[in-house]
Amino acid sequence: MAPPSKRERTRSRLSDCALTLFEAHGFEATSVGMIAREAGVTEMTFFRHFGSKEQAVLTDPFxxxxxxxxxxxxxxxxxxxxxxxxxxxxxxxxxxxxxxxxxxxxxxxxxxxxxxxxxxxxxxxxxxxxxxxxxxxxxxxxxxxxxxxxxxxxxxxxxxxxxxxxxxxxxxxxxxxxxxxxxxxx
Amino acid sequence: MAPPSKRERTRSRLSDCALTLFEAHGFEATSVGMIAREAGVTEMTFFRHFGSKEQAVLTDPFxxxxxxxxxxxxxxxxxxxxxxxxxxxxxxxxxxxxxxxxxxxxxxxxxxxxxxxxxxxxxxxxxxxxxxxxxxxxxxxxxxxxxxxxxxxxxxxxxxxxxxxxxxxxxxxxxxxxxxxxxxxx
DNA sequence: GTCAGAAATGTTAGCTCATAACATTTCGGG
DNA sequence: CCCGAAATGTTATGAGCTAACATTTCTGAC
Missing domain, CATH: 1.10.357.10 (Tetracycline Repressor, domain 2)
Structure with a gap:
């Protein structure tokens, strides 16, 4: 498998941070600003990777x-x-x-x-x-x-x-x- | 049936205006500001009657x-x-x-x-x-x-x-x- | 290695949904 | 009519999300 591009890496980092923060503080209590900050990135970038806050969780493998x-x-x-x-x-x-x-x-x-x-x-x-x-x-x-x-x-x-x-x-x-x-x- | 209270009347007026505007311009294209204005009321009042924009439609009779x-x-x-x-x-x-x-x-x-x-x-x-x-x-x-x-x-x-x-x-x-x-x- | 084009990200500004605190009007019964 | 209570208005604030434009960071050809 090809080495993950930068885009793929930040996307996966955002997804991981989001899931962890959601589990820790709850979905609504976690702002996308927090997620972005944790992933070392801007709020804007989050929305470039996920159309909505929900989408960060709902990447369904099934x-x-x-x-x-x-x-x-x-x-x-x-x-x-x-x-x-x-x-x-x-x-x-x-x-x-x-x-x-x-x-x-x-x-x-x-x-x-x-x-x-x-x-x-x-x-x-x-x-x-x-x-x-x-x-x-x-x-x-x-x-x-x-x-x-x-x-x-x-x-x-x-x-x-x-x-x-x-x-x-x-x-x-x-x-x-x-x-x-x-x-x-x- | 008892005469509708003022609360019931504005609620029903809001609900009607919402449905009509939604049908005319689509749900997302209609702001609650428009609905409130059409109903002769404030945006704040809308949210006092319906917890969310969606709730104005989802009063399920069934x-x-x-x-x-x-x-x-x-x-x-x-x-x-x-x-x-x-x-x-x-x-x-x-x-x-x-x-x-x-x-x-x-x-x-x-x-x-x-x-x-x-x-x-x-x-x-x-x-x-x-x-x-x-x-x-x-x-x-x-x-x-x-x-x-x-x-x-x-x-x-x-x-x-x-x-x-x-x-x-x-x-x-x-x-x-x-x-x-x-x-x-x- | 370097340089140019492209991809990713940042910045700023703005709209809408939604909530809170406090002031004001309006309603309805005594 | 008048007073308490209910309904509504005002103002302020925050979060989600989008758009336009500037900047950085990759990537590949040379």
Missing amino acids: DPVIAEAVGARPSDEAPLARAVRGLRAALAELSDEDLETARRRVRLVARTPVLRAAAVTQNEATSAAIADRLAAGGADAFSAGVAAQSVLAAVTAALYAWAEDPRRTLTESIGAALDVLDPGHV | DPVIAEAVGARPSDEAPLARAVRGLRAALAELSDEDLETARRRVRLVARTPVLRAAAVTQNEATSAAIADRLAAGGADAFSAGVAAQSVLAAVTAALYAWAEDPRRTLTESIGAALDVLDPGHV
Whole structure:
């Protein structure tokens, strides 16, 4: 992998400082000025790297992987089942390495109302992508949209529960959530 | 019904002006200063009535009704089915009068990303209430939470679709959405 | 190594959302 | 009518975010 450019380094420094400060003092109590100062940079530079204070936390490592996996499922399954099973398959692809870093971020999101709200905007892209795949498989647009949104809501709930309980495994948690929607998979 | 107090009148005037201006110029392009001015009042007064710009739109007439209806379902049903059927029952209670007013608001929300995000915060209270009822019926907390969030996501998707399509009926739309989650209700 | 173009960052200024403290007007019942 | 209380206005302040322009810092060709 190419050596990280200066841009990538400051971005990552900002992201790290932000997460640490947010965990220490809370999201709202931490101003972007503090973050920038801690990262040895200006407030302006922060906004050059992240469109908003929230974006410093919401760089989701999961979103890209998911949509593809859903499309890989046979298109003769019902929309909901297809989305659910696609999700299940996508889980196997995740490395254990990123999981603990992700946990900190998800936990922060789970505990911060405005971050939970902002995360939805993030999810909409993923949801739309899933819905597209479902529709391509023959489902009507409405059912596809509903199925995609419902599944993502379940997954999100599972993510939050996972982040808060160190004994929980991501796979377990999401598996359990998807079982609620699609019990008959055994 | 008692004559509206002064507080109620200005609140409603603010709410009306806000909705109209938002529809005309878009949510972000409309400042609360404009709204206040249009309502013959100060910016400060706006924030005395609504905690945020978003709250002027997100006074949800549905939320209160829902949770109760879910609790009324027999507690031997599965969490998801119980939430779904409770929702279905709740629909019958809504008057046709508020529907067209609600449509304007929901449509605005459906078209405005930051409003969709803010609406989630609104939903969380409802979701928690539903989950409580499900848990009281014997479901474990995790499944109850997942079921509640999934159902609300489906309902939200249905609301947005309904708001955008004048031919759609609220009952139809939500009914169709819930069918996706719980096809075996016939 | 150096020098020029490009990329990253800094500076300044300004708008909007939101909150707090205190003053003023307006309402509504006795 | 009049007084307490509720509603609103005023002023000040801070944080998030954007725009325009200046400055520094990289990077690659020579």
